[in-house]
Amino acid sequence: MLRCFPAAVALLFSLFAPALAQENQRSSECLAMANSGPRAIPVSVRESAAKPDEVAITYAGHSTYYIDTPGGIRIATDYSGAYTAGRLPDVVTMNRAHDTHYTLFPDPRIPYVLHGWADNGEPAKIALRVGDVFIRNVTTDIRRYFGDGPSAEMIKDGNSIFIFEVAGLCIGHLGHLHHKLDETHFAAIGRLDIVMVPIDGTYTMSLDGISEITRRLRASVVLPMHRFMTPLEEFMRRIGQQFATEMRNERTLTISRDALPAMPTVIVLRGV
Template sequence: MHYLRWITACVALVLAPVASAQDKPQPSQCLAVAQSLPSVQFVSLRHVTAEKGEVVITYAGHSTYIIETPGNVTIATDFSGVYTAGKSPDVVTMNRAHSTHYTLNPDPRIKYVLHGWSDGDGPAKHALTVGDVFIRNVPTDIRGYRVGSEAMMQKDGNSIFIFEVAGLCIGHLGHLHHPLDEARYAAIGRLDIVMVPIDGTYTLSLDGMSEITRRLRASIVLPMHRFSTPLGEFVARMNGQFEVELRKEKSFSVSLDTLPKAPTIIILEGV
């Protein structure tokens, strides 16, 4: 019975009223809070908690996607200042594996600059509400200095950022360098859309990245950070589990009701 009481408490937390104040972020709608309990299937609350409106997603370049929310919040991922798609962001996220994923001198008019690494002790911790979007992060490690032929890992140097808006759970894997353990999968929770680096070398191998992508099984997979990797090599590793759409546009609109029925890799212009 204590399991049932715990689940009831968690569901009540998820359905709690959303705070408008920045210092009291809303609870996550995407976390699978009962995932670790034995013999329990967690029922998605997406149709109960979903808000109206469409999210516009634009591929700007490299690992930068522009996310525009129904409440007119503009977000740029892995922001270096080079790729903006002509949008002036309200929020930028950054990772520091390479200088193409961050800048230490962002435009001062950008109100929220979220580092994927910690500027102090411990990992970066983000959980904030900006307008109609709740933003949080899941820290991961990055390759740092080398000892002989072995690359040593630098703890918590990268973040997977998750954007919860209009009932959608949108994840950006950043400059991911290693497989995800069960604790990180649980911390990520449900993803409806995931942005995945597919270079196969600078981040994680194509085999490793495709395994993560299959495990997350988001409705929409958006490749990025491709370099010269043939798109077919990544698609082939999906083992026929995902549809593929090659689009001529850099942008598309999506809502909870327009997610594809089958998991789909959408390749936007420029990828």
């Protein structure tokens, strides 16, 4: 019925959009924690069977990680359908820089398909609770097609950083990031405990640029992605000695908030 009254819908949106934005702020524990000061963190990441407060994060390929929540919700990031890991996800997030990061024809059995862009020229606005996870986004700009360099044409708000809040953890996926983040981006992101970072150094942004963002976010766990042939040593050298490194033989990291490492740690899962 609402399709017959676009003007009415626009009016309702203009009236309620500020309230929705405020609700997003209230619903986000990660934004609240970012304003509450530092917290104590235990000394190491434990490896054990999944427990009620643990999240399992599995590297599937390229920029796709699968996040399995304690409540049984499965999320796939930058989902194109090419990289799978077990059962079909309940939620998929997408970015449209290249077709390896999205699909316009996802499996119709996926209940929630979240685009990091909007088709109406406005920023995508996502603030969604699915089971035990709250999902929100922070938009960034992308280069059009394969353009590169400062003169490349940019699409405003064409990409999204997705943030998943579950089991007391704040998990961020930077997507196909093409530019440095400013203070408004960092404020909107809030605190991240785990961040998934593209380290190709060319198709997204330079290693120096992404390393600066990684240092600024200072998440307890950094999960590289979108690597191609980038030497891990180069990325580690740029982010500095304040980050430890762990190479894993498994594709899955099982972790809880109480098990976050005391020192920020780059964890390289098998396949990266």
